[in-house]
Amino acid sequence: MPGFGGVGLQLETPNRDGPTRDLRDHLPSLMSSSYPITLKFIDVCYKVKIQQTNTRGRSIKRMLTHGSTPSDQISTIQEKTILKNITGVVSPGEILAILGPSGSGKSTLLNALAGRHQQQSRAFSGTILANNKKSTKQIAKRTGFVTQDDVLYPHLTVRETLVFCSLLRLPKTLTKKDKISVAEMVLSELGLSKCENTIIGNSFIRGISGGERKRVSIAHEMLINPSLLILDEPTSGLDSTAAFRLVSTLGSLAQKGKTIVTSMHQPSSRVYQMFDSVLVLSEGRSMYFGKGSEAMAYFESLGFSPSFPMNPADFLLDLANGVCKLDGVCERETPNIKQSLIASYNTLLAPKVRDACMEITTVSERDSHLIGSHSCKQHTSSCSVDLSTWFYQFRILLQRGLKERKYESFNTLRVFQVITASILAGLMWWHSDYRDIQDRLGLLFFISIFWGVLPSFNAVFAFPQERAIFMKERASGARPCIWSSNHGCQTGFNHCYCHNASICSNRRILRA
Structure with missing residues (x-):
């Protein structure tokens, strides 16, 4: 990748100079070669349509009539020029x-x-x-x-x-x-x-x-x-x-x-x-x-x-x-x-x-012909040279999700919350007879409902937090497995974590 040499902010990394030179010499042509791009934009215009709804009549009249009727609403569409x-x-x-x-x-x-x-x-x-x-x-x-x-x-x-x-x-x-x-x-x-x-x-x-x-x-x-x-x-x-x-x-x-x-x-x-x-x-x-x-x-x-x-x-x-x-x-x-x-x-x-x-x-x-032929070659071999396969991406994203989520799943408050709830649940069923089928069903119901809703509730908050990252990676050409891997690991990790803690604390009843 010759395009990176000579950056103004250089740091001393003597132990990496050798591998860097070897990498530049042995990288495939797809990474080591790049052609210059001259960008032109001519008469670029961009317009958006804004819909405005004007309601006639006073607010007291609308309150008495429980809202406004269709005849009282006037919808107008205005076009706003962003670029011209x-x-x-x-x-x-x-x-x-x-x-x-x-x-x-x-x-x-x-x-x-x-x-x-x-x-x-x-x-x-x-x-x-x-x-x-x-x-x-x-x-x-x-x-x-x-x-x-x-x-x-x-x-x-x-x-x-x-x-x-x-x-x-x-x-x-x-x-x-x-x-x-x-x-x-x-x-x-x-x-x-x-x-x-x-x-x-x-x-x-x-x-x-x-x-x-x-x-x-x-x-x-x-x-x-x-x-x-x-x-x-x-x-x-x-x-x-x-x-x-x-x-x-x-x-x-x-x-x-x-x-x-x-x-x-x-x-x-x-x-x-x-x-x-x-x-x-x-x-x-x-x-x-x-x-x-x-x-x-x-x-x-x-x-x-x-x-x-x-x-x-x-x-x-x-x-x-x-x-x-x-x-x-x-x-x-x-x-x-x-x-x-x-x-x-x-x-x-x-x-x-x-x-x-x-x-x-x-x-x-x-040169244009060479560039075009190079693009055609990349297009014909896109199945092998393009982004990695779905399952490979899923595995990498799963590893990234686990590294990111372990700090939230194993923080002090979360561990204290899970252990305390597990101990309380264990004490409630401690003296229950393991031959009593109703107690066993009650414990299984408690585990499946309480410990199923809690991690799912925590996983839901991950969606708005990672929406920006999802949109960014999708815009850069990433595959749909981003969403499933990130939030699948979030929900599954919380489920396994909570269920294991609860089952271990109540193993006396479940042993039968």
């Missing part, structure tokens, strides 16, 4: 930063670029091309998407998290030893070796830091050696230094030929200087697209310039919010500023950006 005519291009080795205030459509655009919006639906329109071709399954497999929230298991260590991910996502042609070696190599290259044995943690459990947690999320996607890496606000919640280190890591990955698209909410001036291209959004419309170093000069040509030296990102976000200084005296929020800047972009920059998208040639015809 967004155009841009990003080439291999570049970082495209999407800037804009909250609600400007950054996450929606990233989801569209990652192929997570159904492009056949009426809500989506526009053209998204990868190497001058529409996105295919092979392009999707070479695309890594890092969500804004770090969806990880809190009780697993960093190494366990990446090892389980590599065992699930890497192709079947690699052996288990090679998959673990790939995870260890990514650990070293992303600067996670010092915290590899530390649990992830969450808001209630102390674990790794926020920057390390974000790098673990990036490592999740880097395991498949993606050619296109999309990140949704990776620096949110990080301080300036941690954000700079993270973007430095992304810059080092871009230097290895990867195409990186990321959204930023409020980057520092050091971070802004690392962006090759910048796209500024305001209310779902483009306000600027071009080189980050030329943004200030462009807005100055339109008559908008800061009164004192400041962070270019802060100045662009002020303009995207419609905030500027009028007559050099006071700072006001004026909607006309946003409209005028959007109109200026449509007049001055939009034609140039569209022409640049049409002129850029990503790959030659010969």
Whole structure:
């Protein structure tokens, strides 16, 4: 996997240099080779329909009539535009930063670029091309998407998290030893070796830091050696230094030929200087697209310039919010500023950006043919090179579920609860005659009902907790066995645990 060399956050791991070099030399071509991807998006639009129900009449009248009649309700459907005519291009080795205030459509655009919006639906329109071709399954497999929230298991260590991910996502042609070696190599290259044995943690459990947690999320996607890496606000919640280190890591990955698209909410001036291209959004419309170093000069040509030296990102976000200084005296929020800047972009920059998208040639015809043939070979052998079989995934996910759930099943409160209930149940039937069939049936009824409902009740709460992980792994191409293995092990483990404790405490009656 040559795409990982030279990452900015290097740690000293002399004992792993040899295995890492051997792994890079002996990995199959599926893992060691990757082709560059030039991403184009032309006139991307996204609309949603909002249904609003207006009820006529006063609330007292509705209370007296026990609700409103159908004639009193007026249902209207309004169409809201989230994105409108967004155009841009990003080439291999570049970082495209999407800037804009909250609600400007950054996450929606990233989801569209990652192929997570159904492009056949009426809500989506526009053209998204990868190497001058529409996105295919092979392009999707070479695309890594890092969500804004770090969806990880809190009780697993960093190494366990990446090892389980590599065992699930890497192709079947690699052996288990090679998959673990790939995870260890990514650990070293992303600067996670010092915290590899530390649990992830969450808001209630102390674990790794926020920057390390974000790098673990990036490592999740880097395991498949993606050619296109999309990140949704990776620096949110990080301080300036941690954000700079993270973007430095992304810059080092871009230097290895990867195409990186990321959204930023409020980057520092050091971070802004690392962006090759910048796209500024305001209310779902483009306000600027071009080189980050030329943004200030462009807005100055339109008559908008800061009164004192400041962070270019802060100045662009002020303009995207419609905030500027009028007559050099006071700072006001004026909607006309946003409209005028959007109109200026449509007049001055939009034609140039569209022409640049049409002129850029990503790959030659010969290279395109090679890429197409490589994709066809992967498609024909998808049964053997694709993700592992259902039962193999079930076994790996079951091991992961047991490692994660053992901390909840064997905590002090749970053990005390089960042992106390078992002792009380044993004392209730201690002096019962084992020849009395009613006592034996009563004990069996108590065990089957009480100890059946309690673990099932605990397992139900695991569904909302793991829904985010389930959605994330399903979106990345995992199989349906995720849900059955995780919650099957949760319910079954609790059942066995509780039943064994109860039966052992009442073995005198059940012995007959």
